[in-house]
Amino acid sequence: MSTTATQKQHPHLTTLTLWIMIIATCLVVANIYYSQPLLADMAHTFKVNDKKAQQISLFTQVGYATGLLFIVPLADMLKRKRLILIDLVLVIIALIGSAMAQSAVLMMIAGFLVGVSSVIPQLLIPMTAHLAKPHERGKKIGFVMSGLLVGILLSRVVSGFVGAHFGWRAMYYIAAGLMVLIWLMIFLFLPEVEPDYKGNYGKLMKSLVYLVKTQPKLRMAAFRGALCFACFSAFWTTLVFLLKQPQFNLGSSAAGMFGLVGVFGALAAGLMGWLSDKMEAHTLSGYTLSLILISFIIFYFSGNSVAGLVIGVIVLDLGVQATHISNQSIIFALIPEARNRINTVYMVSYFIGGALGSFLASQVWITYQWSGVCVIGIILSVIVLAVHVLSYKKASAGVSDVR
Template identity: 70%
Template sequence: MTITTGLVVANIYYNQPLLTDIALNFKVSNSKAGQVSMFTQIGYAAGLLFIVPLADMLKRKRLMIIDFALIIISLLGVALSKSIHLLYFASFLVGLTSVIPQLLIPMVAHLANPHERGKKIGFVMSGLLIGILLSRTISGFVGAHFGWRSIFYAAAAVMFILWGLVYWLLPEIEPTYKGKYSHLMKSLVHLFMSEPKLRLASFRGALLFAGFSAFWSTLAFLLKLPQFNEGSDVAGAFGLVGAFGALAVGFMGRLTDKMDAFKLSTFTILLVIISFIIFYFSSHSIAGLIIGVIIMDMGVQSTHISNQAIIFSLNAEARNRINTIYMVSYFIGGSAGTFLASQIWGLYQWSGVCAIGTILSVIVLCVHLVNRKKMQQNTTASVA
């Protein structure tokens, strides 16, 4: 489950180190190329909203098998795109279909004992984070040596192999929801309105991921400037740096089971704020960018695990729908951060991107502190 999660989620992030190459290939501006990443994230949010809830009413494994076929078609569509608009559409489809990790993570929460839920989620999330970060490293290297389209052909082949492994090895889980799809979708609204802790976790996740996406979607543009003059391979190599932060995520998951989640989240949100301050003063420093990436990834992903431990303790029978609400919010935030950064880059470049990340993470910290009582009630519920 961890391996599948890491390899499938990578599909969403392959394009980020390649955006300057895509801009040159299609003879468009960096801002227009940046929208490739935005459309992928919008597609992912749409897949979370319309596909993931089906796991509460359909057999999980059967749903994944169908989805894998669609992922392969979408990746080939990206590799074969002849115009930037076709690439936008194919990238949207890649995001739409690459939702299998969000079918597996609630399964982990379902199978884990309550007192180990944070630890188990943290283990799978470590695989997911490594997949996200190493996808940039691999695609940057492949793009620099074989062209940006090559990674998508390779990804389609990997998905075909995973398709077979999931079919043969993954156990089936029977659905718990017996109603209609329309009623299932309406229940999302009810869950969102009736669970203030879910709304708070969704808000925190969305804004932090917006800043995270703003950074990663413009890093290749920064590294292309004269003070660095580096290509997609170096932009992708920063994924290796971020992978060090992933090593801490499993540890943070265990801490979520043992200590006050409010205090832990306060610390992890502060890490994100500090990282963007470091980024601001590192527009000419590779070393500063490396330090900032490690700190930012630790902060964002650890807060994400804390959020998930909270939401998965709310309603065991609706975990897929709860995860849908949280992750749709998360990736709406990510796509908004990507779009905002691509627009701000044209006006203020790196300082504007750092300002976006700092402002968003400070807002998260303020909302987090104001809602202290709700968060600590959540901690009590999770331990119980």
């Protein structure tokens, strides 16, 4: 009896299961980004200005952050597969609602619901860590993260093509159809994971505070992730303004093409996951954080060079994604039964950092332009690298004192 229960709680991560997670992660995360290339078409349909249409994308992002905070922790107290299947039904309803929306306000509400319900990748990544063998955890997380990154990158390309040839509403109907296929695939093939948490939802949410207080590695990973994503967001928030300047005169379409360079980071995610299994986590994070610093030094001297910007994007994306995977390998090894709540703390911090980076970059751009943005990136990179090194030295000193 006990052996059977253990097997149900800890099924083996097969190749089929891993590919289901990768495909589901790729297609579900794309729901959040389909709207971005379609906003001009939506503005025309709803007869609103571009600024009003941009709020549709904003509401989707806010919805995603809301889902991270209030839905992802549920995976520690509910059966994982059942929660994902229920959530997918909500995704399908929200996507169909988006396709049928008759006003900008209704589209914002539907977009918010799309964001709230599209947190399934953040349920599957901890599930990957749960099912994977400890010595392969980083590698498997890296594979699923590759699916997530590819989904983000290709979603804009696909939605732009579909919108141009079939109209923006068609993209949401197609996305809903894809979610039906994902539902069937998960229902038929994904193993169930039994929860370990026995309390109620109120206590579950309060335990997030307890985890922050008692887990220094989680706090450090959240800090690293927040500042890394702040650097990442600072760059992408202002790149389009740089490319519109006379030395480039390229505009927003070229900024989108720069996003395809990020495929390098997506393909490298698996390699970084493999490295996180082979190298000591703090040492690896030191190297990956250094890449982010190097990228902004490259950007500083590339205000007139497309080639320099491309090289910088590759280095930045590799540094940010590698740090992200290293952070997740660290935090998912802390408390197995609380992996989803740990992921909630980490990802909420991650998005707060992204918002901070966008805000700082947009404010600095007004007065100091591109050089100011690069200085912000350098300062944030130096801060996170310094804190990382000091925390490692402090932890090492603590071990020496105990001995």
